[in-house]
Amino acid sequence: MSFINYSSREINCKIVYYGPGLCGKTTNLHYIHKKVGPNMKGKLISLSTETERTLFFDFLPLSLGEIRGFRTRFHLYTVPGQVFYDASRKLILKGVDGVVFVADSQLERMEANIESLDNLRVNLAEQGYDLDRIPFVIQYNKRDLPNAVPVEELRRELNYRNVPEWNAIAPQGVGVFDTLKSVARLVLRELKKGGNR
Amino acid sequence: MANSLVMYEEEFSRIHALCERLIRETHSKVVFLVDKNGQLITAAGQTQHVDTTSLASLTAGNVAAMGGLAKLIGESEFPHQFHEGTNESLYMTVIGGRVVLVVIFDNRTSLGLVRLRIKKASDEMMRILESVAMRAEYSGAASPFAEISDADIENLFSE
Numbered sequence: 001m002s003f004i005n006y007s008s009r010e011i012n013c014k015i016v017y018y019g020p021g022l023c024g025k026t027t028n029l030h031y032i033h034k035k036v037g038p039n040m041k042g043k044l045i046s047l048s049t050e051t052e053r054t055l056f057f058d059f060l061p062l063s064l065g066e067i068r069g070f071r072t073r074f075h076l077y078t079v080p081g082q083v084f085y086d087a088s089r090k091l092i093l094k095g096v097d098g099v100v101f102v103a104d105s106q107l108e109r110m111e112a113n114i115e116s117l118d119n120l121r122v123n124l125a126e127q128g129y130d131l132d133r134i135p136f137v138i139q140y141n142k143r144d145l146p147n148a149v150p151v152e153e154l155r156r157e158l159n160y161r162n163v164p165e166w167n168a169i170a171p172q173g174v175g176v177f178d179t180l181k182s183v184a185r186l187v188l189r190e191l192k193k194g195g196n197r
Numbered sequence: 198m199a200n201s202l203v204m205y206e207e208e209f210s211r212i213h214a215l216c217e218r219l220i221r222e223t224h225s226k227v228v229f230l231v232d233k234n235g236q237l238i239t240a241a242g243q244t245q246h247v248d249t250t251s252l253a254s255l256t257a258g259n260v261a262a263m264g265g266l267a268k269l270i271g272e273s274e275f276p277h278q279f280h281e282g283t284n285e286s287l288y289m290t291v292i293g294g295r296v297v298l299v300v301i302f303d304n305r306t307s308l309g310l311v312r313l314r315i316k317k318a319s320d321e322m323m324r325i326l327e328s329v330a331m332r333a334e335y336s337g338a339a340s341p342f343a344e345i346s347d348a349d350i351e352n353l354f355s356e
Binding site (some may be wrong): 045059088091189191194 | 201202203204205206209210232233234235236238248250251254256258261262264267342343344345347349350351352353354
């Protein structure tokens with residue numbers, strides 16, 4: 001749920017990175033934080049365990065520029081991917097405007113991808129959202145690994161909605177900004193539609 | 198997608214004035230108002246050394262987590278939370294089920310006074326929020342984003 005403030009002429013939107021454990025959600029945010037200029041970003045907050053696994057969420061505020069005099073800000077969140085943190089995942093989806101699903105391309109993580117996508121659908125529904133309607137993009141991460149399955153196969157299993165999809169190698173930044181821009185674009189288009197309501 | 202929270206100048210000024218007043222009445226350092234999804238609505242007081250964006254997001258995370266805990270034990274919510282530090286303390290109140298009022302204070306004031314003033318301010322805040330909600334209902338088509346073009350959106354991404 002976006003927040004439009006006429007007084008400060010700001011619009012704030014929330015984007016959530018979802019996906020199975022160790023798929024690279026936090027890595028996406030770290031890369032964005034590293035590359036974006038200091039005037040465009042706030043502090044990256046990571047609520048993680050001692051072993052750097054996400055415990056609750058990572059948070060990165062980004063300012064993208066102005067549209068018709070309104071400063072456009074995006075709040076990026078990741079969820080904890082591990083299965084047993086489901087209660088936390090539900091909380092983070094509250095008020096979401098757009099979702100990035102980060103899939104792990106490795107063959108042995110295929111089942112985890114499918115399970116996580118199903119979990120996303122259920123958790124979104126609990127918050128009153130429909131995965132088939134919400135601004136949504138998919139990132140196929142870890143394309144550099146030798147055990148990565150062909151993109152066609154990932155697409156068949158995960159992208160039945162035919163949403164924008166990106167190949168990525170998150171630690172090197174490949175596909176990271178393409179993914180972000182693509183979901184931000186969808187969120188803004190949705191806002192535009194909302195305005196015509 | 199859920200409706201946007203739209204805040205107009207008039208209600209914003211009233212909310213901000215209320216936060217300013219709360220600072221004076223409670224002798225606290227910072228008062229800020231956050232929506233439950235983590236968006237900062239306004240902040241008053243000594244905000245220059247505080248990362249208000251991070252504070253807003255963590256407040257929402259905390260309220261959401263405590264709300265989850267409340268449901269597990271059969272409560273609908275824990276509307277009041279108090280966290281006491283060595284020097285600074287923090288009081289959070291959920292208002293109208295939608296926003297969180299946060300007061301940061303030190304030993305120049307007391308928890309009792311802060312609680313008392315918050316209680317009074319909450320009722321007033323509730324009335325302002327109701328008027329925000331009502332206005333949103335009647336002016337659904339007035340979003341500034343109804344007018345934007347695809348070109349406007351693309352311009353945002355041109356480097």
